[in-house]
Amino acid sequence: MALLNTLVLAILATGFLMVSRRSLDAIIRLYALQNILLALVSFALAGGEVHFIVAGLALFAVKGVLIPWYLFWLIDRLEVSHEVEGYLSVSLSLLLAGLLTALAFRVGKVFVLPEASLPQGVPVALALVLLGILSMVSRKKAISQVLGFLALENGVFLMALSESHGLPLFVELGVALDAFAAVFLAGILIFRIKGEMGHVDTARMRSLRG
Amino acid sequence: MTALLALLLAPLFSGTVKWLKARLTHRQGPSPLMEYRNLAKLWRKVWVVPHPTTPLFLLGPIMALLGTLGALALLPVLPGLAFRGDFLLALYLLGLGRFFQMLAALDAGSSFGAQGSYREGVVTVLAEPGTLMALAGAVLLGEGFSLSGLPQLGVENSLVLLLALASLALALLAEGARMPVDDPTTHLELTMIHEAQVLDHSGPLLALYELAGSLKMLFYAGLMALLLPGSKPLVFLGVVGAWVLVLAYLETYGVKLRYLRLPDFLSYNTLFGVLALLGAIWRF
Numbered sequence: 001m002a003l004l005n006t007l008v009l010a011i012l013a014t015g016f017l018m019v020s021r022r023s024l025d026a027i028i029r030l031y032a033l034q035n036i037l038l039a040l041v042s043f044a045l046a047g048g049e050v051h052f053i054v055a056g057l058a059l060f061a062v063k064g065v066l067i068p069w070y071l072f073w074l075i076d077r078l079e080v081s082h083e084v085e086g087y088l089s090v091s092l093s094l095l096l097a098g099l100l101t102a103l104a105f106r107v108g109k110v111f112v113l114p115e116a117s118l119p120q121g122v123p124v125a126l127a128l129v130l131l132g133i134l135s136m137v138s139r140k141k142a143i144s145q146v147l148g149f150l151a152l153e154n155g156v157f158l159m160a161l162s163e164s165h166g167l168p169l170f171v172e173l174g175v176a177l178d179a180f181a182a183v184f185l186a187g188i189l190i191f192r193i194k195g196e197m198g199h200v201d202t203a204r205m206r207s208l209r210g
Numbered sequence: 211m212t213a214l215l216a217l218l219l220a221p222l223f224s225g226t227v228k229w230l231k232a233r234l235t236h237r238q239g240p241s242p243l244m245e246y247r248n249l250a251k252l253w254r255k256v257w258v259v260p261h262p263t264t265p266l267f268l269l270g271p272i273m274a275l276l277g278t279l280g281a282l283a284l285l286p287v288l289p290g291l292a293f294r295g296d297f298l299l300a301l302y303l304l305g306l307g308r309f310f311q312m313l314a315a316l317d318a319g320s321s322f323g324a325q326g327s328y329r330e331g332v333v334t335v336l337a338e339p340g341t342l343m344a345l346a347g348a349v350l351l352g353e354g355f356s357l358s359g360l361p362q363l364g365v366e367n368s369l370v371l372l373l374a375l376a377s378l379a380l381a382l383l384a385e386g387a388r389m390p391v392d393d394p395t396t397h398l399e400l401t402m403i404h405e406a407q408v409l410d411h412s413g414p415l416l417a418l419y420e421l422a423g424s425l426k427m428l429f430y431a432g433l434m435a436l437l438l439p440g441s442k443p444l445v446f447l448g449v450v451g452a453w454v455l456v457l458a459y460l461e462t463y464g465v466k467l468r469y470l471r472l473p474d475f476l477s478y479n480t481l482f483g484v485l486a487l488l489g490a491i492w493r494f
Binding site: 005091106 | 365368372473474477478480481484485488492
């Protein structure tokens with residue numbers, strides 16, 4: 001139990017750091033770390049069931065290695081600066097992150113089902129979802145918004161893991177592949193944005209042109 | 211009792227950090243016991259008082275040491291006195307020492323001292339709320355509203371206490387004038403915080419400052435030791451040893467933050483403090 005607590009808290013810590021760091025490389029590495037920690041949680045919850053271990057491995061391979069590698073390749077090809085530009089200062093986004101986390105912990109207990117396998121994971125999952133939304137709305141570059149979406153998706157995964165003793169294997173694999181497909185499409189979209197406009201700054205996209 | 215133990219330990223602590231830092235960069239390094247000899251040497255020297263100073267100049271180092279010792283005396287690492295709300299007194303005794311240190315630096319009238327004082331003031335203002343809230347959160351979970359009734363790290367209070375520990379760790383780096391906040395070995399006017407303040411003091415006065423500086427770090431290490439399970443004096447020694455390693459590593463491989471980035475760094479401290487307090491009130 002102590003191990004699981006530590007893992008869950010470490011996941012929350014990576015969520016915080018993803019909101020507050022100002023370097024894209026660091027955020028992608030934190031995202032990879034978050035997924036490795038999630039995979040460890042699913043191994044720890046497995047209790048000898050094979051489908052948990054397969055799902056954890058798939059998570060590790062797709063979201064812990066493939067997506068970060070793809071994102072690194074993407075920012076290399078785009079030739080944009082590796083700095084994250086946001087609407088909020090670091091301290092303000094951390095403060096908001098703290099308030100959102102407190103809110104998630106406050107209301108999280110209501111969402112715990114009676115047969116939840118990891119009750120302490122539910123508030124953390126909620127917090128991750130909120131932190132993902134926060135980093136999606138508070139950042140200017142398209143890539144950092146994608147990263148916010150990925151953090152949100154991890155929150156949903158952790159929620160499923162802790163509430164319902166895991167989804168069926170095929171759903172789990174489907175979700176992992178879905179996330180990859182979404183990121184892949186977002187990458188293509190970002191390339192198009194870069195090609196059309198010469199930048200990937202969503203703050204500068206104001207008017208709709210036909 | 212704790213204060214005496216810390217007084218004996220403090221030079222060894224800073225000496226070991228220096229020795230380990232030297233070893234990490236493949237230098238011979240002074241012996242860890244060098245710091246005792248250094249203090250004795252400083253103590254025997256004459257002190258120079260700049261001309262237009264008031265008694266505040268002498269009071270600064272004395273109050274810095276007394277305030278830190280008073281704060282340490284309230285730490286129940288070894289059994290000592292305890293009363294309701296003693297954690298507030300301990301923190302603000304530390305603050306009193308710092309206040310007089312800042313006044314003394316201003317008193318000499320040199321631009322260095324003033325610069326160091328206002329920087330120290332900013333660091334203090336940024337680090338204080340988080341530390342206070344983290345401690346208050348931990349104290350609320352314990353009994354008696356006192357440092358001696360602090361809870362120990364367990365399964366049900368792990369969240370609050372881990373947050374409090376993280377907050378205290380960041381506070382130690384900031385208050386101890388350590389690496390990401392201040393570089394204790396630098397002599398570059400743009401970056402100095404603590405060093406700039408003690409620049410005018412020499413001889414025994416400098417010795418008092420040096421001692422107060424390492425005692426301050428032992429105070430935070432002691433606070434962290436109180437939150438960890440186990441026999442207190444042993445845990446205290448363990449935490450101090452761990453900090454020697456962490457500080458030596460940080461100061462060998464770390465870089466100093468730009469001064470303007472400091473609020474970002476210390477906002478983690480405040481964040482952990484707020485979360486610890488909320489966690490204690492709402493029972494996460």
